[in-house]
Amino acid sequence: MAVYTDISEDELSAFLGDYDAGRLTSYKGIAEGVENSNFLLHTTEGSFILTLYEKRVDPADLPFFLGLMQHLAKNGLSCPLPLIRRDGGMLGQLAGRPAAMVTFLEGMWPRKPTVVHCRETGKAIAAMHLAGEGFEITRRNALSVAGWRPLWDKSEARVHEIDATLRDEIPSELAFLEANWPKGLPAGVIHADAFPDNVFFLGETFSGLIDFYFACNDFLAYDVAICLNAWCFEKDGSFNLTKGMALLEGYQEVRPLSEAEAAALPILARGSALRFFLTRLYDWLETPPGALVVKKDPLEYLRKLRFHAHVKSAADYGL
Numbered sequence: 001m002a003v004y005t006d007i008s009e010d011e012l013s014a015f016l017g018d019y020d021a022g023r024l025t026s027y028k029g030i031a032e033g034v035e036n037s038n039f040l041l042h043t044t045e046g047s048f049i050l051t052l053y054e055k056r057v058d059p060a061d062l063p064f065f066l067g068l069m070q071h072l073a074k075n076g077l078s079c080p081l082p083l084i085r086r087d088g089g090m091l092g093q094l095a096g097r098p099a100a101m102v103t104f105l106e107g108m109w110p111r112k113p114t115v116v117h118c119r120e121t122g123k124a125i126a127a128m129h130l131a132g133e134g135f136e137i138t139r140r141n142a143l144s145v146a147g148w149r150p151l152w153d154k155s156e157a158r159v160h161e162i163d164a165t166l167r168d169e170i171p172s173e174l175a176f177l178e179a180n181w182p183k184g185l186p187a188g189v190i191h192a193d194a195f196p197d198n199v200f201f202l203g204e205t206f207s208g209l210i211d212f213y214f215a216c217n218d219f220l221a222y223d224v225a226i227c228l229n230a231w232c233f234e235k236d237g238s239f240n241l242t243k244g245m246a247l248l249e250g251y252q253e254v255r256p257l258s259e260a261e262a263a264a265l266p267i268l269a270r271g272s273a274l275r276f277f278l279t280r281l282y283d284w285l286e287t288p289p290g291a292l293v294v295k296k297d298p299l300e301y302l303r304k305l306r307f308h309a310h311v312k313s314a315a316d317y318g319l
C-alpha cells in the first residue's frame with residue numbers, strides 16, 4: 001500500500017484552493033508504490049496526482065525533485081509536470097506533510113516487458129540524460145559506491161537469516177568495487193530507479209517516466225547499468241541478450257556511449273546489482289512481519305551480482 005497518511009475531503013479542497021486546478025470532483029488513494037502516499041484526484045479541470053512525502057524523503061531534496069521534473073518536461077521529456085501554486089511555489093503542506101501535485105500521465109507500466117519495451121526504455125533514458133543538461137540544482141548519489149558499506153554494516157549482523165555465506169561474499173564484493181569503481185566518466189542527472197514500474201507505455205509506445213525520487217547526479221552509464229539489471233533478466237535469472245541489445249541500441253540511437261563508458265558497463269552493472277541487493281536486504285530485515293508493503297526479494301539481485309562478476313565485456317550484454 002502507499003497511503004500512509006489519510007486526508008479528508010475538506011482538507012483536500014482547501015489545499016486545492018491554493019492552485020488554479022479547478023474544484024475537486026473525486027479522489028482516491030493509490031495502492032502502488034512504497035515510498036510516499038499518492039492520490040489520484042479528479043477536478044473540474046482534469047486529473048492530477050497528489051503526493052504526500054513521507055519520512056524516507058528528505059524535505060531538503062524536494063526542490064531538486066520537483067525542479068528536475070519541471071526542467072525535464074520543459075526540455076521535451078514526457079514526465080509528470082508539477083503544478084504551480086498561487087504563491088508561485090510547487091510545494092505545499094497537507095495533513096502535516098510536504099505535498100505537491102503533478103499532472104497525470106496516461107499509460108501503464110509493462111507487467112511483461114518485451115524487447116520493444118527495452119528498446120524504448122533505452123531511448124527514454126538517453127533522452128532524459130540529454131534533457132537533464134543545464135539543470136542547476138545538484139544532488140549527490142547517496143546510494144553510489146561510498147554509500148554501500150554503511151548500508152551493509154546495518155544488515156551484516158542478520159544476513160545469516162538469508163544466507164550465511166554472504167558474510168564473506170559481500171565484503172569481498174565491496175572491496176573489489178571500491179578499488180575498481182570507474183572515475184571520470186560522463187556525468188549528469190540520472191533517474192537511478194528506472195525499473196519497469198516507473199516507465200509508462202501505451203501498448204508498446206513509450207508514454208512517460210515517473211518517480212524521480214532517487215534521481216541524482218552520477219555517471220550517465222550507471223543509469224544504463226541499472227536498466228540492464230531491471231529490464232533484461234528473465235524470471236528464471238537468465239540474462240536476455242536480445243533485450244540487452246535492444247536496450248543498448250535504443251540508448252545509443254539517442255546518446256552514443258563512449259568507449260570508456262562501454263568498457264565500464266560490467267563493473268557499473270555489478271555495482272548497481274549490489275546497490276539494489278543491499279537496499280532490498282535492509283528492507284527485508286527491517287520491515288516488520290504483517291506490514292502491508294510487499295517486500296522485494298534481495299536474492300534476485302544477488303543472482304544478478306554473481307552474473308556480472310563473470311561478465312568479460314559489454315559484448316556480453318549485447319553491445
Ligand SMILES: Nc1ncnc2c1ncn2[C@@H]1O[C@H](COP(=O)(O)OP(=O)(O)OP(=O)(O)O)[C@@H](O)[C@H]1O
Nearest residue numbers: 002030032033034035036038049080103104105211
Ligand atoms: N504522474 C502520474 N501519472 C499517472 N500515474 C501516476 C503518476 N505518478 C504516480 N502514479 C501512479 O502512482 C503509483 C505510485 O507512484 P510512485 O512509483 O511514484 O510511488 P512511490 O511510492 O513514490 O514510489 P516507489 O515506486 O519508489 O515505491 C504508480 O505506479 C502509478 O500508478
Ligand SMILES: N[C@@H](CCO)C(=O)O
Nearest residue numbers: 193195276279280296
Ligand atoms: N526499484 C527498487 C525499489 C525502489 O523504488 C527495487 O526494485 O528494489
